[in-house]
Amino acid sequence: MSFRIISSLIQKGPIRILARTESTAAITPTIANSAQSDEPIDITNPFEKDRAQCILCRSNITPNYKNVKLLSQFQSPYTGRIYGRHITGLCKAKQEQVEKEIIKAQNCALMPTYHKSVEFLQDPKLFDPERPIRPHKY
Amino acid sequence: MPSYELALVLRQMARPELVSTLKRTAESILDKGGIIRKIENMGQQNLPYKISVHGQVHKVGNMFTIEFDSAPTQIDDLAEEYSRDIDIIRKNIFKVEQPPEIKCTLHEELLPPAYRKEVQEMVRIGQKKQKKKFNYNSGLDYYPFQK
Ligand SMILES: [Zn+2]
Numbered sequence: 001m002s003f004r005i006i007s008s009l010i011q012k013g014p015i016r017i018l019a020r021t022e023s024t025a026a027i028t029p030t031i032a033n034s035a036q037s038d039e040p041i042d043i044t045n046p047f048e049k050d051r052a053q054c055i056l057c058r059s060n061i062t063p064n065y066k067n068v069k070l071l072s073q074f075q076s077p078y079t080g081r082i083y084g085r086h087i088t089g090l091c092k093a094k095q096e097q098v099e100k101e102i103i104k105a106q107n108c109a110l111m112p113t114y115h116k117s118v119e120f121l122q123d124p125k126l127f128d129p130e131r132p133i134r135p136h137k138y
Numbered sequence: 139m140p141s142y143e144l145a146l147v148l149r150q151m152a153r154p155e156l157v158s159t160l161k162r163t164a165e166s167i168l169d170k171g172g173i174i175r176k177i178e179n180m181g182q183q184n185l186p187y188k189i190s191v192h193g194q195v196h197k198v199g200n201m202f203t204i205e206f207d208s209a210p211t212q213i214d215d216l217a218e219e220y221s222r223d224i225d226i227i228r229k230n231i232f233k234v235e236q237p238p239e240i241k242c243t244l245h246e247e248l249l250p251p252a253y254r255k256e257v258q259e260m261v262r263i264g265q266k267k268q269k270k271k272f273n274y275n276s277g278l279d280y281y282p283f284q285k
Contacts, residue, residue: 057242065145065232066180066203091244097237108145108230109199112186133248 054090055126056098063097065104068111073126074098077116086134089127139207140233141175146220147189147228148200150182156200159225164204166219172208185227192224199227205234 056063063071074083082102085095105111144167148159164174180201189196208216213231220229251257272281 052245052248053242054244057240057244062237089244091240091242091247093238093240093243097240104230104232106186107228108201109147109185109187109189109228110145110201114187117186 054094056090056094063094063101065101065108065110067101068105068117069120069123071098071102071105072111072116072120073123074102075111075116076129077121080112080114080116083127083129084132086132086136087127087129089133139173139209141205141207142213143232143234144204144206144216145228145230145232146202146204146226147185148202149194149196149225149227150198150200151225155225159223160202163220163223163226166216167204167206167208170208170212170216172206172212174204174206176203176205178203178205189227191227196227 061070065071074088075081076083082099085092088095088098090098102111106113111117144163146163148156151159160177164177167174180203182198182200185197185199189199217229217231220226246254
């Protein structure tokens with residue numbers, strides 16, 4: 001039994017070595033050109049993700065209290081509450097602006113407080129309240 | 139003189155009356171040494187909620203905005219004057235300011251908690267608040283008996 005195993009190893013051996021020498025021959029010249037030693041190469045992280053931007057920053061929009069159609073997209077159609085940052089996906093500054101402007105619009109009687117205006121109910125959805133970035137508080 | 143914006147909701151009324159009311163509100167700005175830059179009419183609209191003022195319930199209103207420059211000391215007087223006007227349902231005076239330059243911080247906010255700056259700050263504060271514990275097998279610093 002032992003003899004057989006050894007013989008099989010010997011048979012496999014030379015083939016493997018051959019394969020290795022071929023692959024190293026192909027790679028070595030490129031490495032030798034780029035760096036002389038084994039030092040790590042200085043390159044930017046190839047796995048880094050692109051910088052994320054929120055919808056309003058991407059299209060450079062500053063919310064205004066007179067732009068009711070835009071603001072009502074950040075309002076719940078059921079309760080009229082303003083959706084939180086974990087749902088809207090806005091950055092902190094923009095979310096704060098949106099909230100301020102919505103409250104201004106509501107004070108000026110341009111926007112309802114306990115529901116969404118009926119004419120805006122069919123507007124395209126910017127986000128899905130059922131799938132927040134972070135889990136709901138409730 | 140800083141710029142302001144007056145958001146007006148006027149009562150539902152006939153056109154000549156509406157004109158006179160708007161003229162009255164505009165003139166009171168001019169009387170106080172202000173400058174009117176723009177008057178915008180947003181038309182007659184159904185109010186999103188009923189508003190009761192001056193002993194009446196309103197469900198329809200005429201929306202106007204007036205952009206004007208005025209001394210900041212006059213704003214309170216203006217608001218008080220408008221609040222006495224029966225034809226005005228609602229008035230809001232906002233200061234018009236250049237919107238601040240915002241750099242989107244969403245990328246930093248979406249990082250895992252350990253990498254977020256505010257979380258790091260919170261951890262630091264938490265560690266600061268922790269009471270110092272006496273280490274019993276150490277070289278005293280300091281609990282030499284009797285508690
Ligand atoms: Zn942003």
